[in-house]
Amino acid sequence: MASDAARAVGVDIGGTGIKAGIVDLERGELISDRVKVATPEGAHPPDVLAAVTEVLSTLGVADDQSVPLGVAFPAIVKNGRTLSAANVSDDWIDFEAEKFFEDGLGRDIHFANDADVAGVAEVRYGAAKDQAGLTILTTLGTGIGSALLYNGVLVPNSELGHVQRARHGKDAEAYAAYSAMERHELTWEQWAKRLQWYYGHIEFLFSPDLFVVGGGVSKHADKFLHLLELKTPIVPAVHRNNAGIIGAAALAGRPTA
16 A cells, blocks of 8 residues: 555445545545445445445546555454454454455455544544544444554554443443433433443543544534543544544555554
């Protein structure tokens, strides 16, 4: 991959939607429309590949190998393999996903965990830019994704949405994700009490210097962040639901920037 590209394409694969756009890597901004299609029912590999091909075709870059391509995926990613599957088919577990996409698209890609690339977007172009020490980004959505960034360097594949609640034996995300708020019809104040437990626990474990809260709900940060009592500063992400696209593109076009 080129390390000095001016622009790159990012694709963000989620459990409900697949989004893509062309990104200016100097400014960290979309310079195209954001294209989105529904994630195919079941989210099996061939169907997801077809949907990714569709969004790239809509952007007009399906055959343009001069533009680096990054793909973000909701799974633990090691050496190009997906070792887990969040809201997608179990077919992805222990699957050579990077090679599958490269073979199917006929080009090289940069492939990474979706929360990790959101963290990269925020550390290069957003709320965590120039932040010293440990930043923990969390995405609050269907689940809770996380990215650990130490002095601007990503420590990949943290899974802080899966810390356990000792009293109930459930993952944190089952209790405190935005989907839990919707599922249980909680008020912002009721949800904030769950977030207080979650962020307080993560704060105790890691003593971070900054929390960044991403995901679509970050646009409503004024309704709940001020209700949390933490020693660590906590701020909304700048790029919200575009962070996956921007971070994936950034890692593809400038992997060491």
